[in-house]
Amino acid sequence: MSDDADARHNEKMRKIKAAREKMMATKTEEKGLVMVHTGPGKGKSSSGFGMIMRCIAHGMPCAVVQFIKGNWETGEKTFLRTHFPEACRFHVSGEGFTWDTQDRARDVAAAEAGWETAKGLIRDPDIRFVMLDEINIALRYDYLDIDTVVNFLLDEKPAMTHVLLTGRNAKPELLEAADLVTEMTLVKHPFRDGVKAQAGVEF
Numbered sequence: 001m002s003d004d005a006d007a008r009h010n011e012k013m014r015k016i017k018a019a020r021e022k023m024m025a026t027k028t029e030e031k032g033l034v035m036v037h038t039g040p041g042k043g044k045s046s047s048g049f050g051m052i053m054r055c056i057a058h059g060m061p062c063a064v065v066q067f068i069k070g071n072w073e074t075g076e077k078t079f080l081r082t083h084f085p086e087a088c089r090f091h092v093s094g095e096g097f098t099w100d101t102q103d104r105a106r107d108v109a110a111a112e113a114g115w116e117t118a119k120g121l122i123r124d125p126d127i128r129f130v131m132l133d134e135i136n137i138a139l140r141y142d143y144l145d146i147d148t149v150v151n152f153l154l155d156e157k158p159a160m161t162h163v164l165l166t167g168r169n170a171k172p173e174l175l176e177a178a179d180l181v182t183e184m185t186l187v188k189h190p191f192r193d194g195v196k197a198q199a200g201v202e203f
Helices: 003-024 044-057 075-083 104-123 135-140 146-155 172-177
Strands: 034-038 062-066 088-092 129-133 162-166 180-183
Touching: 034 044, 034 172, 044 062, 044 075, 044 088, 044 129, 044 162, 062 104, 075 088, 088 104, 104 129, 104 135, 104 146, 135 146, 135 162, 146 172
Parallel strands: 034 162, 034 180, 062 088, 062 129, 129 162
Antiparallel strands: none
16 A cells, blocks of 8 residues: 555544544443344344343343243353353243244243243342343234233333343344344345254254
């Protein structure tokens, strides 16, 4: 790269830095966020567990309530329960995927039990971050009432507590209420080519 090109690049970076610093100076508020990870692409729960790792690293007590997945032995559940049981409370409420149970009444009861656990964790002043993994599936199938969940998050969630809700097909009411919404887009997945779910990648 020539000296002129270096100079142009450096000047461009200085301008970007100045503009960014000006923008960041206006971002002064802190609040507990309602966040949603949804969409057909892979990575909704995986991203959420990355945030759980951040919380643990920052000394922020956190919790996970898993809906739908049931007693499926995932790497994240084993890791957190084995290595960080004090830093992250891990609760499983579902009995398995809906096509496994084939019993709506049991699925509703499990979802309602999970929601009661979730409310207690969210209200706990010692917990800073609560991940409600796959709750969007329970809401999609009306195992839980969307208005009840949204109203609780808006009216009863402590001001500085973060709550993350994951799962496909998040309902419009939840998207409207959330502070942050990320949609994972499916571009390509090996499952379509006959490759099964694999440890370390899917679970």
